[in-house]
């Protein structure tokens with residue numbers, strides 16, 4: 001049996017669903033399908049809390065949104081991409097409103113906006129503090145009206161098929177039955193999200209294992225700016241569950257063990273009782289997470305069984321504000337920390353949150369590999385540069401999801417039918433053999449999946465965390481090499497074809513190891529400090545050598561090659577990042 | 582010494598088992614561990630072949646519904662400490678075919694969803710350039726509760742009507758229809774009424790209220806169904822009593 005579509009989208013989160021709708025609306029003749037390892041409405045977009053940024057108020061301007069984004073990204077953003085992004089974001093959020101998204105409202109019925117970190121104006125649209133949940137369900141439910149969007153729910157993509165330099169489809173496993181199939185397509189859009197699971201403490205869901213980055217990288221497409229990993233300053237200590245930045249935007253304070261608003265010591269402004277934009281608690285995430293590490297060094301944090309923490313204080317906001325604007329924060333604190341933020345302090349620590357890097361694309365979502373597109377967190381256009389601003393990711397999913405959909409549709413309608421050629425057939429057979437013989441029927445493996453995974457996570461936190469150095473990274477690279485070796489004798493005991501989640505865990509781990517290696521490798525080579533990439537041995541930004549994106553390729557022999565094309569600068573020459581003054 | 586607790590987990594592998602059986606594991610009892618953390622401990626350290634679904638571990642993706650000591654629960658938001666000293670019984674959700682171990686087949690719900698047209702219906706779709714459709718905070722509140730459903734299927738597992746009649750649309754699907762019906766921007770209530778007033782729609786519900794009792798997001802599907810029945814009854818009453826023009 002051959003499964004075949006004109007456009008195949010891998011991933012049913014915000015980016016994938018938006019792309020699918022763009023394809024069907026763009027060209028009624030095309031067939032389109034979404035493959036997703038979980039039901040689309042379970043995708044990680046569902047967890048996003050705080051909001052989505054787009055200029056809507058008369059006192060705001062596209063240029064200001066662009067400047068906040070570019071300075072927030074420490075001048076590593078592609079400025080042409082940022083200009084497209086800020087221009088199309090309002091239209092995308094309005095479209096979502098027309099599709100029924102329950103945005104929170106002003107008393108007069110207009111869409112409400114809230115402040116957010118690193119943004120100089122109020123431009124973050126929100127649906128209480130369940131923005132991602134509402135955005136994802138609205139997109140999913142809207143997608144149901146298009147019968148032409150076919151779905152492969154709970155299918156796991158293991159490989160991209162490449163025919164003579166052009167993408168020809170994927171190989172995927174249906175979890176329910178275990179059958180392994182090729183799904184061919186003229187164009188493939190990767191919308192598989194990020195890879196926070198590479199680290200031990202993360203806000204990211206279990207499914208965020210970097211599969212799409214691994215798929216693209218193995219197929220020869222380059223990954224961009226992988227060394228830039230965002231730590232969110234306020235995660236719950238044991239679970240890593242996120243306490244949204246909206247909590248600070250509504251007026252929450254970060255205090256150390258002495259009850260002191262310590263951010264004032266880190267060039268982020270002076271404390272004021274009510275929130276000031278681009279200042280103190282509303283500074284950018286990289287700077288806030290770095291300040292935490294300095295507080296630990298000064299001995300001013302609180303020790304807990306899960307490591308040092310500081311406190312987020314919402315008590316002065318009172319119950320009414322918390323219940324109206326931050327009900328999910330209260331729910332999460334009660335369930336997972338057994339505290340009530342109306343009366344108690346919330347323990348928080350920086351946790352891995354977002355990948356600025358990803359599969360390299362142009363502003364149409366096209367990768368250098370013909371027929372392969374990418375959008376959402378898996379991709380790197382880059383509008384996020386060296387540090388993403390909170391609430392820029394959700395509009396990014398929509399803007400570039402739609403763009404990738406349109407570009408893939410026009411590519412597919414111009415492309416010839418791909419006959420499945422022997423070379424592709426051979427790839428499918430190889431992949432089938434790998435999955436069936438090497439993994440499902442493997443004997444004698446001795447390395448437990450969880451042991452390798454835990455060791456990888458510890459390696460990344462220790463070697464490639466908020467602060468890194470040449471020696472910490474070199475050590476991490478060595479440890480990862482050993483882990484890759486150990487993975488070759490991974491132990492698999494589940495022989496069942498039906499919903500084999502052990503096989504899945506092994507495949508995910510393998511993608512994570514590959515992606516982790518690119519992070520460490522690019523971090524080692526970037527001898528400067530910029531945004532989320534802080535090298536203690538190279539503490540300053542170096543525009544002379546590194547006003548450039550890193551592009552890492554995997555060569556046919558498995559070795560890595562990194563190139564440094566210059567950053568696209570249109571109107572904003574590199575400057576100093578100023579917050580709170 | 583770490584406290585310990587026993588987890589009794591249902592195992593079922595269709596290829597080799599003729600019927601489900603129970604497996605027992607003793608695991609550490611930590612005060613902040615959810616039932617899901619317990620299952621993850623088993624999978625990572627005791628038996629890698631156990632299968633179940635999970636993702637967000639923060640009660641919002643809707644993947645991890647299972648039966649815990651006889652009640653449908655989100656395992657990531659249900660804590661082992663509340664069941665001490667144990668043992669804790671973890672089984673797949675009721676009323677769905679079991680695929681394997683703790684994984685059930687929710688395909689039936691996924692096929693029902695589009696039938697209630699869970700999207701905004703307008704007589705004319707305007708372009709985004711016209712700006713937002715205004716909606717007052719009070720109008721938003723009208724449907725907010727019904728928009729909070731995470732499709733976790735706990736209500737289907739608890740519903741005695743669904744247990745007997747799998748054709749019944751069920752609590753979450755009806756609540757979702759109501760979510761759009763009550764949205765001041767929507768104009769599709771009459772289209773949805775056709776589906777909902779079929780035999781398998783709202784009238785099948787005998788108002789037991791179990792669905793609302795187990796819902797982890799306070800969606801109150803039973804309330805949605807009640808309200809809907811009332812509207813439908815009023816509509817047919819009007820149709821009987823009033824002359825055509827006045828309806």
Ligand SMILES: Cc1cc2nc3c(=O)[nH]c(=O)nc-3n(C[C@H](O)[C@H](O)[C@H](O)COP(=O)(O)OP(=O)(O)OC[C@H]3O[C@@H](n4cnc5c(N)ncnc54)[C@H](O)[C@@H]3O)c2cc1C
Pocket residue numbers: 010011012013014015016035036037038039040043044045046047048049050051052053131132155156157158191192193194203204205207208211212242244353354375376377378390391392393394395397
């Ligand atoms: C807790 C949290 C809160 C956040 N809050 C905000 C916020 O307030 N504002 C904001 O702008 N951003 C926020 N973000 C960031 C933002 O939510 C994410 O970047 C974004 O949702 C990613 O969406 P996506 O569509 O790219 O991927 P996802 O939603 O992660 O979807 C990935 C999809 O790919 C599929 N997939 C992956 N691998 C495979 C495979 N191998 N085979 C088949 N399918 C596969 C999955 O099934 C899934 O459907 C937040 C992030 C987190 C973690």
Ligand code: SF4
Pocket residue numbers: 729730731732733734735736737752753756792795796797798799800801802
């Ligand atoms: S109504 Fe409640 S119980 Fe039912 S699926 Fe939705 S969230 Fe779950």
Ligand code: FES
Pocket residue numbers: 635636637638639640641642643644645646655656657658
């Ligand atoms: S894991 Fe997402 S709801 Fe429990």
